[in-house]
Amino acid sequence: MIKLPRMERIKKSYKDHFTDKSFVWSVVLSLFLLVISLIIEFYAGTYATEVASSPVKDLILSNIPVFDVDAIFIYGPLVLWLFVAGLLLYEPKKIPFVLKSIALFVVIRSVFITLTHIGPYPDQIVIAGKYISKFSFGGDLFFSAHTGLPFLMALVFWQNKFLRTIFIATAVFFGITVLLGHLHYSIDVLSAFFITYSIFRLAEIFFKKDKEFFDGTANIRTEPK
16 A cells, blocks of 8 residues: 555545544534533533632642742643644544543533532632633632643543653643642542543543544545545
């Protein structure tokens, strides 16, 4: 088999996948689900902040000083998601499964934060005071999205050793960052790894066809010329 140049392979991938109606529909649905999940998260975070109770002691936070990590907290995820967007643009077949997995993560996390009303740690750094961020609530603590979402990407791209390493390192780095800023309790960070693993397994079950697109095992039904 003749191996096509990189750009030709990318063009062929776009042509093959976006002439498959089932794939196009899955992309549209994944975008819709992602938007809906973010809306749910907004209201869940607002509610959790309004009803937040008093803070509690934490073994780690009580024994380390608070550090000014707001730039990393805000811009770190931005860099991460630009990187993920680049990966998806490079391989469009991965779009539906990645976006639906993220949407499932956001919805499940929204349920968790509406059930847990512990107030933020007293001396945490103030994010909203320096940056305009409608998704920085203060009461949406359990579990940490900064930790969980990079780990979710590590699980999704697990077969690629380089990407797996990058995403795991990012999850650990972000986890340390939110602890240094006292933006999350230690249980929010540690639990994120275990809950995220369960979410990934659910995504594999719920979005089986999209996982096949991701793995390249789905049969692409292209329109005849």
